[in-house]
Amino acid sequence: MATNHSSDDSGTVSRSSSKTSISSTIVEPSITVLASSRAVLNGRLTAATIVISLNSGKITSTHHSIIPASHFPPGTLYVDHSPHILLPGLVDAHVHLNEPGRTEWEGFWTGTRAAAFGGVTTVVDMPLNAIPPTTTVSGLEEKVRAAQGQCWVDVGFYGGIVPGNVKELKPLVKRGVRGFKGFLIDSGVDEFPAVSSTDIAKAMMELADQPTTLMFHAEMIPPISDSVGDDVQHSLPPLAPIGPLNEYNTFLASRPPSFETYAISEILSLAHLAPRLPLHIVHLSALEAIPLLRDARAAGIKITAETCFHYLSLAAETIQNGDTRHKCCPPIRKQTNQDSLWSELLREDDSVIKTVVSDHSPCTPDLKLLPEGIAGAVASSSAEEIGDFFAAWGGVSSVGLGISILWTEGQKRGITAEDMVRWCCKNTAQQIGLGHRKGDLQVGYDGDVAVFDDEATFEVEPSTMLFRNKCSPYQGKMLRGVVKETWLRGHKIHSREGGFDAKQGPFGELLLEPRTF
Numbered sequence: 001m002a003t004n005h006s007s008d009d010s011g012t013v014s015r016s017s018s019k020t021s022i023s024s025t026i027v028e029p030s031i032t033v034l035a036s037s038r039a040v041l042n043g044r045l046t047a048a049t050i051v052i053s054l055n056s057g058k059i060t061s062t063h064h065s066i067i068p069a070s071h072f073p074p075g076t077l078y079v080d081h082s083p084h085i086l087l088p089g090l091v092d093a094h095v096h097l098n099e100p101g102r103t104e105w106e107g108f109w110t111g112t113r114a115a116a117f118g119g120v121t122t123v124v125d126m127p128l129n130a131i132p133p134t135t136t137v138s139g140l141e142e143k144v145r146a147a148q149g150q151c152w153v154d155v156g157f158y159g160g161i162v163p164g165n166v167k168e169l170k171p172l173v174k175r176g177v178r179g180f181k182g183f184l185i186d187s188g189v190d191e192f193p194a195v196s197s198t199d200i201a202k203a204m205m206e207l208a209d210q211p212t213t214l215m216f217h218a219e220m221i222p223p224i225s226d227s228v229g230d231d232v233q234h235s236l237p238p239l240a241p242i243g244p245l246n247e248y249n250t251f252l253a254s255r256p257p258s259f260e261t262y263a264i265s266e267i268l269s270l271a272h273l274a275p276r277l278p279l280h281i282v283h284l285s286a287l288e289a290i291p292l293l294r295d296a297r298a299a300g301i302k303i304t305a306e307t308c309f310h311y312l313s314l315a316a317e318t319i320q321n322g323d324t325r326h327k328c329c330p331p332i333r334k335q336t337n338q339d340s341l342w343s344e345l346l347r348e349d350d351s352v353i354k355t356v357v358s359d360h361s362p363c364t365p366d367l368k369l370l371p372e373g374i375a376g377a378v379a380s381s382s383a384e385e386i387g388d389f390f391a392a393w394g395g396v397s398s399v400g401l402g403i404s405i406l407w408t409e410g411q412k413r414g415i416t417a418e419d420m421v422r423w424c425c426k427n428t429a430q431q432i433g434l435g436h437r438k439g440d441l442q443v444g445y446d447g448d449v450a451v452f453d454d455e456a457t458f459e460v461e462p463s464t465m466l467f468r469n470k471c472s473p474y475q476g477k478m479l480r481g482v483v484k485e486t487w488l489r490g491h492k493i494h495s496r497e498g499g500f501d502a503k504q505g506p507f508g509e510l511l512l513e514p515r516t517f
Contacts, residue, residue, distance in 0.1 A: 030054055032490040033078040034449055035066045039086035040421045041441045048086060052447030057489025059447050081451050084484055085417050088441050089121025089153075089448030091428040093178075094282060094306065094357035095399055097123070097155075100146040101131025106362045106468050108150035111399060112508055114360075114466035116152045116494040118400030119450025119483035122429070122438055122511070123153060124178050127160030128192035129361070135160040135192070136168045140175055144510060151508030152493055152500070153486075154448075156432055158215070161203045162193050169206050176512035178432035179213035181282065184220045184263045185329075188394065201270050208274035211515040213431060215280040218263035218289075219255065219330055246371075248319040248326065251389035255331045257286035264292050271301045280431065281305040283359050285330035287340035293352040304431070306355040307341050309405040310396045314338075314473060322371040322387025325473040327394045328361065342413055345423070355431060356423040358402045361395025365471045368392050376471030397472040401460065403452065405474065407481035417454070433515035447490040456482040 032052045039048035041062055049067040053060050069078040092115060099107040115123050125143070127134035134140050134157055147155060159172040161182035169180065182195045182203065195203070200216075207214055243250040264281060271279060281293070284305040296303050310328065315335040319326045326332055345353045369385050369392040370377035385391040398405065406420060421439075429439030437446050457480050462470040486494045488508065494500050 029073070029075045029077050031060070031072070031076055032447065032487070033067075033069075033072055033076055034086060034487065035078070035080045035082070036084060036086045037066065037082040038084070038417075039441065040088065040417050043418055043421065043426065043440075045085075045416070045418055048441070050086065050441055050447070050449065052490035054490050057447055059441060059443050059445050061443060062441060081484070085452045085454055086441065087119065087417065087421055087450045087452050088425040088439055089446075089450050089486065089488065090119050090403060090424045091122040091432070091434070091439050092120045092358050092360070092399060092402065092424075093124045093355060093428040093432055094308075094359045095123040095125055096129045096361045096395070097125045098129045098362070100142060102129055104364055104468075105129065106360075108147045108155065109152075109506070110466065110468040111360070112150070112152040112155065112506070113500065114400035116400070116486045116488075116500075117464070117466045117483070119403055119452065119486050120400060121153045121448035121450070121486060121488050122156065122434070123399070124156040124158060124432055127158045127181055128187055128189055131191060133160050133162075133192045134158065134172075134177070135162050135165045137171050137175055140172060140177065144512070147510055150506060151510065152506040153488060153508045154511055155508060156434070156511035160192060161195055161199065161214070163195060163199050166202045166206050169203060170210065173207070173210050173212050174514055176514050177212070178434070178511070178515065179215055179280070180207070181215045181217065183217040184266065185217065185259070187217070197266055197270065200267065201273055204270055204274040204277060208277055210277070211433065211517050213278045213280050213433075214274075215282050216263070216267055217283070218267060218281045219259040220263035220266060222258050222262045245390050246322045246387035248316060248321070248323070248389060251327065252316050252331050252333065254390070255329060257288040257333075260284070260286040260289045260330055261292060264289050268292065268296050268301060268303070271296070271303065275300075275302075277302065279303040283308050283311070283330060284341075284353060285311050285333055285337070287337050287344075290340070290344050290352055297350065297352060304354045305352050306357050307345070307353050308357055308359045308396075309398055309402045310359075310473070311341055312338060312345075312356065313405050313409045323374055323473070324368045324370055324387065324389055324392035325374070325376060325471060326396070327389050327392050328359070328396045329394045346413065346415070346419075354423070354427045356402070356406060357428065358399045359395075360397055360399035360467065362397040362467055362469050362471070363393040363395060365469055368471055370471070375475045397465070397467055397469065398474060399467055401465070401472075401474055401479070403450070403483060404458075404479040404481040407454065408479045411480060417452070433517060434511065447487065449487040450483050451485040451487075453482045453484050454480075456480070458482055
């Protein structure tokens with residue numbers, strides 16, 4: 001039967017059948033086809049056509065060229081996105097969604113919409129800041145119940161290691177957590193206490209033969225220090241602060257690189273207890289830790305690290321007094337430190353930094369104690385603590401902005417789209433045991449795609465921050481690189497021009513399949 005082919009401004013091909021066609025014979029399309037002159041397939045930039053089954057949500061075929069729309073059945077949803085880049089949907093392996101218990105800070109609905117805005121199709125929720133934390137099977141079940149029907153992208157969950165929960169760890173593995181995280185320093189919330197070396201040893205032995213990853217917030221106070229004490233673990237000022245508490249350098253000095261190197265040394269000293277268990281350092285900040293990790297890997301220890309968008313784009317020298325939007329732990333360090341993180345990330349051989357994540361850790365704006373005049377500031381009941389870096393909640397809000405932050409900063413350093421896919425898609429998917437279905441555009445993988453305009457720019461403002469509380473150090477910054485559309489298993493879930501499809505609603509999955517590696 002002859003058909004007429006046409007294309008609208010978006011590149012979507014529609015077909016109007018000849019007058020002899022019978023409307024009752026038209027069936028709903030069973031595939032989505034996305035094409036572009038540029039796509040990252042299997043780690044390589046190429047022209048591509050990607051065919052996704054709408055029944056399974058899986059990629060059924062890929063072609064290293066643009067296959068014309070006429071090749072596909074009538075009614076097929078076909079979009080040629082040239083010259084924009086088709087990327088695998090990003091996998092943000094470090095996000096705090098805070099629900100249930102602190103949903104006023106963030107929640108599944110708002111957090112996953114923010115993720116989709118920035119091409120992130122999978123997030124993994126950290127075990128703390130929600131109440132209860134994900135340190136027991138019952139805690140995981142409560143979090144899963146809270147997430148039902150709210151997720152615009154796919155969501156996985158980490159378990160937590162805290163003193164006394166070692167017997168919960170294997171059951172949590174069986175229930176599908178993507179890994180475990182523990183703090184070697186106070187976490188900032190009472191329901192998630194720090195672990196001792198004894199606790200770490202017990203967790204390592206319990207998980208030694210399990211298909212999981214054991215991750216650490218690696219800061220510890222060294223046994224000898226001239227300016228800090230236990231109070232700094234609770235975000236109180238050090239015993240002998242070097243300056244006013246609203247000056248960033250005072251806060252920076254209270255969390256020196258030795259906190260990170262001492263904690264990592266402690267972890268490495270216990271690694272022999274579980275030689276096959278992958279270990280991972282979350283949000284690596286200090287350049288001084290890199291040689292320790294490199295030597296450990298050379299000695300056969302299975303350890304990796306991640307760093308964050310904020311450590312690769314923000315520097316201590318530019319943080320103004322009282323601007324606590326920049327407070328996080330470990331802290332944002334100086335420009336020379338940032339340069340070293342980039343140098344390690346861009347190593348052509350075996351970099352110890354394998355992934356880049358957001359560590360989106362929001363709170364209500366009043367807890368940031370921002371001075372009047374700084375974007376995001378609101379009235380606070382603690383007027384005497386306004387601008388105090390020690391009293392303010394620590395955490396940077398950025399989920400959904402990450403790819404643009406990375407691309408903006410990376411253009412100064414010659415990064416490629418393939419680099420971003422390796423750090424933010426493929427390696428993050430492997431870290432969470434989903435490397436067989438996420439993080440690449442290959443046959444058999446989920447049809448998750450981010451359509452990336454690498455030339456467009458935008459200013460970060462409340463309308464581009466879809467997380468619940470519009471309080472971020474990126475507000476007002478110009479970023480390069482815009483995600484035009486986000487596709488989840490072959491369905492368009494967000495476009496920069498049209499927003500979300502309210503009729504379709506959220507259909508993100510909860511990723512609870514037990515890990516096998």
